Amino acid sequence: MNLTNLSLRLNGYPIAAAKRKLQQLQAEIEQDFSAYTEARKAEILRHHLAENPFYKNLAGKVKDWNSLPVLTKSDLQQPLSRRLSEDFSEKTIHKHKTSGSSGHPFIFAKDKFAHALTWASIQDLYTGLGINTGLTEARFYGIPKSGIDHYGERLKDFLGNRYRFPIFDASPENFETFIHRFKTRAYSYLNGYTSSLLLFAKYLAEKNLVLKRICPSLTHCIVTAEMLFPEDLALLEKQFGVPVINEYGASETGIIAIGNAGSDLQIDSRLIFVEILDEHNKPLPEGVSGKIVITALFNKAHPFIRYEIGDLGALSFEKGLPVLSKLEGRVGDYALLPDGKKIPALAFYYVTKEIISDTGSVKEFVIHQSKPDRFEIAYVADNAFAEAELQKIKRALLHYLGQEVTVKIEQKKQLDRSKRGKLKQFTRSF
Structure with missing residues (x-):
């Protein structure tokens, strides 16, 4: 049983209201995507210009959307209290830290409704792909070795009905314990870093094993955080025996885009606006690769407006909705x-x-x-x-x-x- 929603409610996150709001947003997008996007961009911009001194000072005189500054991680590396909107404090927001994979870690904030919306959207996106989030997830992520962060992750795993496999040990003995757990437990889906899942898949290949045959309850594998190459996708599909989902996201926003691996990734346009810009911060045509820049449309506690996420990709449109048609690694790589x-x-x-x-x-x-x-x-x-x-x-x-x-x-x-x-x-x- 997944207790995440209960935990959110008990800690003041309005998850039920967020789910209702998400349904409303989906209906608005289906009616007129362009009108929805422009209205949400204008609304979040008005809010931060009026309520956030940090952003108002950074933005200066606004002429139009394209004249707004592009935020980078280095812009945000200052005390959180200086970046919060008025009427928010560190006691009333959701506070989190980026992973630091870009070399520029920092602490950021979400208002509680925005965070509840993020969780509601993740659950909705997974359900739409046929993933049962109520059953146990096999999580292939790292975890702090000790201290409060270690126990915090363990608590979140318990509430989220997840079992975390120890990925730092790639020995045959450790992989044999993995196989034993899959034989004796009913897992719904795998979720983890591409490289860690690949190591396990290669071990299964050496043993001529298919994970789905060992654990029939498995339905999907979600890869995230690292690049997935075509031959690696083929290996994962063969050795796990289930469809592979590619998830692209960030700790600052949640899921940015998701879809079947090897295909275009559907952007979560209900909550996020995505732009592709060149090195001079000018918009690029559809299908041309550039910097991925995102706007969080509902985070009122902290501005993520035209925020450079640090990755390269290209944007296209399918049935009038934006998709990531390319994802090409990090800026500066x-x-x-x-x-x-x-x-x-x-x-x-x-x-x-x-x-x-x-x-x-x-x-x-x-x-x-x-x-x-x-x-x-x-x-x-x-x-x-x-x-x-x-x-x-x-x-x-x-x-x-x-x-x-x-x-x-x-x-x-x-x-x-x-x-x-x-x-x-x-x-x-x-």
Whole structure:
């Protein structure tokens, strides 16, 4: 039994009212999406210009929507009390911290109704995809090792009817305990970081096991927080035996877009307005990739108006509603070569992934660029590459880059992850 709604009600979050409001918003969108969006944008902008001194000072004289500043995480790295709207205090809001995966963590706020709307929308989106949120979720996320944060996550798991699998241990012994739990428990769906779910799927493949056959109650797998490549999607579908859902979201807003993996992702336009902007913050045409910028349409406690989320993607429209047709990693994720050439990290990583996959059985790998002419590839595999395989990888990579660089390839027992368990596939330290 999922106790999240009860917990929200007991803590002053109007979840029942939020569910009714969500139905009303859905009806308004279906009647006239464009009118709905413009009205909600104008309403949240009027509120923060009138009630939020921080945003009023930042926005200055407003000419039109496109003249508004684009907020970045660094703009918000100041005490929360300075960023709250009037009539809100830290005792009357929902307070949360970003994951810090962008390198710019900060504390933010939602008013309680906005937070209730977020939860109501998540439940509605999951139900619309055929996911039963009342049954147990198999959660493949990290968790703080100790302290109040650890017990806070455990409490949320209990209330949300979730069991959290320990993802930092990728040993065969740990995966065997996973399999035993799936044999003896009825889980409704998997939900977790792409890389962690892939490691488990690869172990199942080695054992010639399909998870759905072990745990017949499974209906879906939700991947989130990390890129999902086509061949990885095929592996997840084969070894889990259920459809894979791709979820794109942020702690600041909840789900931004969601849908069947490999397809366009439907934006939650009831609560969020999405723009795609170029490096000069100018709107880009449909289908052209740029910075993903979002507006939270109902958060009155804290402004997220034209907020740069830190990712790259492209926008298209299906049946008059916006979808994310591309999702291409983080802003600033690119390799910078000695001649000044920039290579997008996603393409760079994808090519390297294909090379390594052709060379041998690798569970996962990451790339780090420490200097313009130096790359380090760390990989996890049962067997180390032979010298001939190392040379093949280096030759192929040098051919792709088109110039001389040093490539160091090192086998590791495990890769460094964030405290939450995310795996950053490409990093650059200069």
